[in-house]
Amino acid sequence: MQFMDLRSDTVTLPTPAMREAIANAELGDDVYGEDPTINRLEAMAAERVGKESALFVASGTMGNLVSVLTHCGRGEEIIVGGHAHIFLYEAGSVSAVGGIHSRQVPNQPDATLDLAQIEAAIRPENDHFPRTKLICLENTHNRCGGACLTLDYVRQVRALADKYNLKIHLDGARVFNAAVALGVDVRQLTHDVDSLSFCLSKGLSAPVGSLVCGPADFIREARRARKLLGGGMREGGVIAAAGVVALEHMVDRLAEDHVNARRLAEGLADTPGITLDPSQVQTNIVYFDLEDGAPDAAEFCGRIDERGVKMGPTGTHRIRAVTHYGIEADHIEQALAVVAQVMV
Numbered sequence: 387m388q389f390m391d392l393r394s395d396t397v398t399l400p401t402p403a404m405r406e407a408i409a410n411a412e413l414g415d416d417v418y419g420e421d422p423t424i425n426r427l428e429a430m431a432a433e434r435v436g437k438e439s440a441l442f443v444a445s446g447t448m449g450n451l452v453s454v455l456t457h458c459g460r461g462e463e464i465i466v467g468g469h470a471h472i473f474l475y476e477a478g479s480v481s482a483v484g485g486i487h488s489r490q491v492p493n494q495p496d497a498t499l500d501l502a503q504i505e506a507a508i509r510p511e512n513d514h515f516p517r518t519k520l521i522c523l524e525n526t527h528n529r530c531g532g533a534c535l536t537l538d539y540v541r542q543v544r545a546l547a548d549k550y551n552l553k554i555h556l557d558g559a560r561v562f563n564a565a566v567a568l569g570v571d572v573r574q575l576t577h578d579v580d581s582l583s584f585c586l587s588k589g590l591s592a593p594v595g596s597l598v599c600g601p602a603d604f605i606r607e608a609r610r611a612r613k614l615l616g617g618g619m620r621e622g623g624v625i626a627a628a629g630v631v632a633l634e635h636m637v638d639r640l641a642e643d644h645v646n647a648r649r650l651a652e653g654l655a656d657t658p659g660i661t662l663d664p665s666q667v668q669t670n671i672v673y674f675d676l677e678d679g680a681p682d683a684a685e686f687c688g689r690i691d692e693r694g695v696k697m698g699p700t701g702t703h704r705i706r707a708v709t710h711y712g713i714e715a716d717h718i719e720q721a722l723a724v725v726a727q728v729m730v
């Protein structure tokens with residue numbers, strides 16, 4: 387039995403090719419724009435997602451904050467899903483750092499925001515109100531079980547944004563998972579948003595880093611916001627080198643994580659005491675609920691941990707498991723055997 391950590395895809399370790407690239411990376415001072423490896427990564431990222439320019443940042447959280455700070459000023463407002471990472475898990479940074487107000491619209495189970503509810507949340511011009519500037523989407527959607535927003539949906543949000551002269555930012559921490567799951571070029575998913583951030587350090591397995599991507603003038607301003615947050619990168623090519631390998635070699639294999647997640651979901655759904663609909667699992671994230679009479683989430687996670695399997699409690703009776711590089715099909719069968727043992 388091998389130890390396995392299914393708490394998140396952020397636990398992935400760099401591949402041997404990444405470690406080699408890190409050791410051999412050409413370096414310079416990125417605050418002077420002189421780190422050749424970061425410059426290469428930024429050019430690759432922009433090309434890959436079909437935007438003019440890109441900026442390397444420390445994390446997905448920094449990528450989202452830099453983007454929102456670049457789109458909005460103090461006292462302005464973003465429209466964001468009630469289950470969005472930006473709203474729930476980023477320490478309230480858009481308000482704490484940027485003085486930017488956030489207006490939540492409920493996420494539907496498929497991760498969309500209802501278009502009529504977005505429209506109703508857009509503020510009319512009036513001295514009493516903050517000015518709506520930005521709509522934030524998330525694809526795939528973490529709290530909505532890794533659900534993918536479709537091209538058609540994003541296009542509809544674009545039409546609404548254009549009607550009110552608003553911008554769209556995509557938290558695309560796992561946008562490559564969405565592209566692989568939907569079988570589309572990632573550019574199709576990013577075409578209709580003004581800016582996006584995506585993470586190298588999740589399913590793509592790089593140790594650190596995210597990219598903010600958008601028009602050249604937007605990225606010039608975003609560099610300033612990154613500096614304000616203390617995110618100037620200096621010889622950050624040591625970590626960007628792993629990001630280059632991630633973009634070159636780690637995108638297509640995300641399909642394996644999706645197959646493993648689906649198998650995990652099917653096995654869990656067959657386990658007495660667990661509620662889960664495997665047909666809802668589209669990518670690498672599996673949420674499930676422990677029924678009355680079963681151990682609660684903390685106890686369940688403690689019991690499987692003692693047997694070498696980690697999953698994350700996300701509520702009193704709710705658990706999240708995430709598949710990623712390093713987790714193979716036979717690990718999933720072993721994890722299911724452990725779950726069966728602790729549920730008796």
Ligand SMILES: Cc1ncc(COP(=O)(O)O)c(C=O)c1O
Pocket residue numbers: 396444445446447448471472524526527528557559560585587596
């Ligand atoms: C959807 C989403 N956005 C943003 C982030 C933030 O990324 P980081 O942990 O690199 O700050 C995460 C992290 O899990 C995420 O799931």
